[in-house]
Amino acid sequence: MRFEWPDDLEPVWTPKVPELAIAANAVSVLMPHAEPYVVACTKAALDEGLIEDPDLTQDATAYLTQEAQHHGQHRKLNDLLIARYPHLARADRAAAWVFGRLRSRSTRFGLAFAAGFETIAFVAARWVDRHQRLLRDGEPVPTTLFLWHLAEEVEHKRVAFDVYQASGGGRLRYAWAMTIAALVLSLGSLLGTITMLRAERRLFSPVAWSRLVGWSLSFIFVALPVMVISALPGHHPDQLVDPAGLQHWLDHLDPETSTVPEWALP
Ligand SMILES: [Fe+2]
Ligand SMILES: [Fe+2]
Numbered sequence: 001m002r003f004e005w006p007d008d009l010e011p012v013w014t015p016k017v018p019e020l021a022i023a024a025n026a027v028s029v030l031m032p033h034a035e036p037y038v039v040a041c042t043k044a045a046l047d048e049g050l051i052e053d054p055d056l057t058q059d060a061t062a063y064l065t066q067e068a069q070h071h072g073q074h075r076k077l078n079d080l081l082i083a084r085y086p087h088l089a090r091a092d093r094a095a096a097w098v099f100g101r102l103r104s105r106s107t108r109f110g111l112a113f114a115a116g117f118e119t120i121a122f123v124a125a126r127w128v129d130r131h132q133r134l135l136r137d138g139e140p141v142p143t144t145l146f147l148w149h150l151a152e153e154v155e156h157k158r159v160a161f162d163v164y165q166a167s168g169g170g171r172l173r174y175a176w177a178m179t180i181a182a183l184v185l186s187l188g189s190l191l192g193t194i195t196m197l198r199a200e201r202r203l204f205s206p207v208a209w210s211r212l213v214g215w216s217l218s219f220i221f222v223a224l225p226v227m228v229i230s231a232l233p234g235h236h237p238d239q240l241v242d243p244a245g246l247q248h249w250l251d252h253l254d255p256e257t258s259t260v261p262e263w264a265l266p
Helices: 018-047 054-084 088-102 107-130 140-155 159-166 171-199 206-230 244-251
Strands: none
Touching: 018 054, 018 088, 018 107, 018 140, 018 159, 018 171, 018 206, 054 088, 054 140, 054 159, 088 171, 107 140, 107 159, 107 171, 107 206, 107 244, 140 244, 171 206
């Protein structure tokens, strides 16, 4: 994928609901640390011969390629954000430290983390699909980045779970690692959000916090049932119904130019 990032990108790229862009930017800061971690763990599973099924090997390789593309694009956005909000470099360093610590854990924990992380990414796609109206005034490039990324999260929703299962992983470790993933993602996002709210002089805005708390609660309402169900014996990510609106991005990918049409209000 190629995105043309303007040097003068407006970091608050949803002007009618500034907190949405700020929260999404905060998630973006985590991606060049979280995604390389799940890539490294999946690559380790391939290298250690934990996956015997050739189809799954192929899917896992495609998954690695997608994730590498995602965090490469988020890095470009994050560099623009850090140039605009220098204090955001602290959140970036904190994420690097946390994922550096996680790398010292076993491959099996890493695979459980990847599977849990992917479940959370799937519910993020479902949440955004239901709240696409919030993006109605979004700047095209960052909006397209997030929707394209989430569409691919839906597309590969089962791969990390299958890799984890093929490595002999159980549900308890999955549930534990998913909880760690949820904590890391939520605390990391909060740190980045506070940093950008302060820079935008919105840290003490009741409107900003009422929106952020409302979205967080609605996200938990979407995420928690899926997270619990996904940890139950017999459940597989294929049983999760895909959000319909995001398929558009995969259908319109142009392999010649590696681009998708820029986002526009349907
Ligand atoms: Fe991703
Ligand atoms: Fe993913």
